[in-house]
Amino acid sequence: MTGAEARRPDYDLIVLGAGPAGENVADYATQHGVRAAIVESELVGGECSYWACMPSKALLRSGHAIRAARRLAGAREAVGGAVDAAAVLARRTSFTSDWKDDGQVAWLDSAGIDLIRGRGRIAGTGLVRVDDRVYSARAVALATGSVPILPDIPGLAAAAPWGTREATAADHVPARLVVIGGGVAGVELAFAFASLGSRVTLLARTGLLDREEPFVGDHLAAALAEEGVDVRLGVTPARVDRDTDGLVTVVLDDGTRLVAEELLSATGGRPNTDDLGLESVGLDPGAGLTVDETMLVDGTDWLYAVGDVNGRALLTHQGKYQARAAGEAIAARLQGRPVADELWGRHAASADQLAVPRVVFSDPEVASVGLSEARARERGLHVRAVEYDLGQVAGAALHADDYAGRAKLVVDEDRGVIVGATFVGQDVAELLHAATIAIVGEVTIERLWHAVPAYPTISEIWLRLLETYGRPPGRRPLDA
Numbered sequence: 293m294t295g296a297e298a299r300r301p302d303y304d305l306i307v308l309g310a311g312p313a314g315e316n317v318a319d320y321a322t323q324h325g326v327r328a329a330i331v332e333s334e335l336v337g338g339e340c341s342y343w344a345c346m347p348s349k350a351l352l353r354s355g356h357a358i359r360a361a362r363r364l365a366g367a368r369e370a371v372g373g374a375v376d377a378a379a380v381l382a383r384r385t386s387f388t389s390d391w392k393d394d395g396q397v398a399w400l401d402s403a404g405i406d407l408i409r410g411r412g413r414i415a416g417t418g419l420v421r422v423d424d425r426v427y428s429a430r431a432v433a434l435a436t437g438s439v440p441i442l443p444d445i446p447g448l449a450a451a452a453p454w455g456t457r458e459a460t461a462a463d464h465v466p467a468r469l470v471v472i473g474g475g476v477a478g479v480e481l482a483f484a485f486a487s488l489g490s491r492v493t494l495l496a497r498t499g500l501l502d503r504e505e506p507f508v509g510d511h512l513a514a515a516l517a518e519e520g521v522d523v524r525l526g527v528t529p530a531r532v533d534r535d536t537d538g539l540v541t542v543v544l545d546d547g548t549r550l551v552a553e554e555l556l557s558a559t560g561g562r563p564n565t566d567d568l569g570l571e572s573v574g575l576d577p578g579a580g581l582t583v584d585e586t587m588l589v590d591g592t593d594w595l596y597a598v599g600d601v602n603g604r605a606l607l608t609h610q611g612k613y614q615a616r617a618a619g620e621a622i623a624a625r626l627q628g629r630p631v632a633d634e635l636w637g638r639h640a641a642s643a644d645q646l647a648v649p650r651v652v653f654s655d656p657e658v659a660s661v662g663l664s665e666a667r668a669r670e671r672g673l674h675v676r677a678v679e680y681d682l683g684q685v686a687g688a689a690l691h692a693d694d695y696a697g698r699a700k701l702v703v704d705e706d707r708g709v710i711v712g713a714t715f716v717g718q719d720v721a722e723l724l725h726a727a728t729i730a731i732v733g734e735v736t737i738e739r740l741w742h743a744v745p746a747y748p749t750i751s752e753i754w755l756r757l758l759e760t761y762g763r764p765p766g767r768r769p770l771d772a
């Protein structure tokens with residue numbers, strides 16, 4: 293063996309974490325001939341497949357279908373009784389493959405990616421320790437996700453609350469459930485458990501989803517109340533206790549006492565940089581990881597951070613998008629090819645800054661992309677916003693009796709393009725991609741008037757919003 297061969301690293305790329313982000317970094321690099329291994333300490337597929345996106349959506353879907361039928365004269369008469377909770381839990385379990393990862397392991401194998409089971413830790417530049425073995429690689433990508441934040445409420449930790457894992461993997465429906473957190477997870481799981489038969493109380497210290505347009509929280513609070521959820525805004529738990537019978541008591545800051553069989557803490561997550569050995573390469577684990585547009589960690593030329601762990605956008609689709617950019621950038625750098633990391637370049641995750649699509653699978657759904665009006669103004673953009681009542685659109689009125697919803701566009705007046713869009717209403721999630729394309733493509737308002745929505749679809753909201761905005765003067769036909 294020559295000296296050069298002896299020094300050949302074990303892999304070109306080692307990825308820590310086989311969630312959606314990690315799988316995609318490895319896949320996109322491997323497609324370019326990179327030799328990759330992925331280290332996973334739990335299940336290949338990550339949080340999304342087993343304890344987040346998939347099971348939570350499965351818990352929600354049956355209740356949505358029943359409510360959709362109940363909104364239609366002629367259909368509502370055919371729908372009697374409540375959701376069959378046991379059947380919903382069983383359907384949820386099938387979507388998690390019963391918390392087994394054989395299918396995803398087979399996919400890794402078919403993609404030519406080696407799987408190393410165990411907990412990975414950086415052990416120096418290009419080195420990863422798993423148990424007592426150290427592997428070497430030319431590049432390493434951290435894709436270790438995020439971990440829930442448990443608020444510092446007296447008695448909470450000792451009361452063993454559910455986190456989102458326990459809620460999405462529940463094997464029973466508690467008679468009463470208190471949810472702490474008015475964010476996406478709190479709202480979705482409050483809907484899910486209410487439609488499964490729990491008496492749910494939702495506690496939010498401010499409003500619901502308060503980083504979105506203000507009308508979003510109003511619509512959700514009304515719909516949750518209609519579903520029987522006791523929504524309490526502007527409250528904070530002061531103390532939590534679980535008694536010997538297993539009942540949980542939550543005392544609010546105004547002195548109110550709530551008693552329930554279970555308590556769910558859904559108060560956000562933080563990047564999972566715990567015990568990753570970052571200090572071994574001079575990085576401060578407490579400082580978080582800052583990355584460039586190719587997900588390369590600042591101050592390094594070999595370490596990448598992709599998905600929730602970099603804190604840019606804690607969503608599966610955005611982590612996978614970053615992973616496509618990073619996987620191809622890693623391959624290009626290792627193979628000495630140019631890297632296109634300019635705005636909207638092949639190897640840059642530019643949409644993270646400008647067009648992150650977000651869907652809350654509540655009922656009504658909330659679908660938004662880009663900037664809210666408030667965020668756009670904070671960024672110093674000169675914007676004008678228009679809103680419209682979705683219930684006034686013919687397609688929506690046909691879709692559900694008494695359809696309730698609202699939509700909003702935020703327009704950058706200097707460039708004449710949309711920078712944000714929000715839709716609230718039944719089945720609006722599928723409207724969102726049109727808005728994402730308009731923002732990413734920087735389609736001008738003038739040109740959007742030529743994108744004709746079919747009649748009578750809910751997409752006619754686009755025409756109504758454009759009419760509310762007003763048609764720009766444009767060019768006279770003979771100038772064309």
Ligand SMILES: Cc1cc2nc3c(=O)[nH]c(=O)nc-3n(C[C@H](O)[C@H](O)[C@H](O)COP(=O)(O)OP(=O)(O)OC[C@H]3O[C@@H](n4cnc5c(N)ncnc54)[C@H](O)[C@@H]3O)c2cc1C
Nearest residue numbers: 309311312313333338339344345412437599600606607608
């Ligand atoms: C209740 C809930 C519902 C959600 N619903 C949606 C949704 O509908 N749509 C959406 O887009 N997003 C949703 N999300 C967010 C989504 O789950 C995350 O954004 C996504 O899972 C992040 O992917 P990731 O690959 O970065 O991390 P993860 O999916 O968390 O994967 C990280 C992997 O790394 C492994 N790991 C960690 N440390 C190590 C280590 N040291 N060595 C080896 N392996 C390690 C973990 O075991 C895990 O498998 C939801 C989140 C929650 C909590």
Ligand SMILES: NC(=O)c1ccc[n+]([C@@H]2O[C@H](COP(=O)([O-])OP(=O)(O)OC[C@H]3O[C@@H](n4cnc5c(N)ncnc54)[C@H](O)[C@@H]3O)[C@@H](O)[C@H]2O)c1
Nearest residue numbers: 443473474475476477478497558559560561606651652653
């Ligand atoms: N459909 C989806 O895409 C989806 C669904 C669920 C979760 N997620 C993602 O999973 C992650 C976790 O979701 P989440 O809803 O937990 O996070 P979040 O950040 O959206 O919401 C956290 C909520 O908890 C509240 N909170 C925080 N600390 C609190 C405290 N001490 N007391 C009371 N309230 C407190 C916040 O005010 C906020 O309303 C997010 O990144 C989210 O984007 C996505």
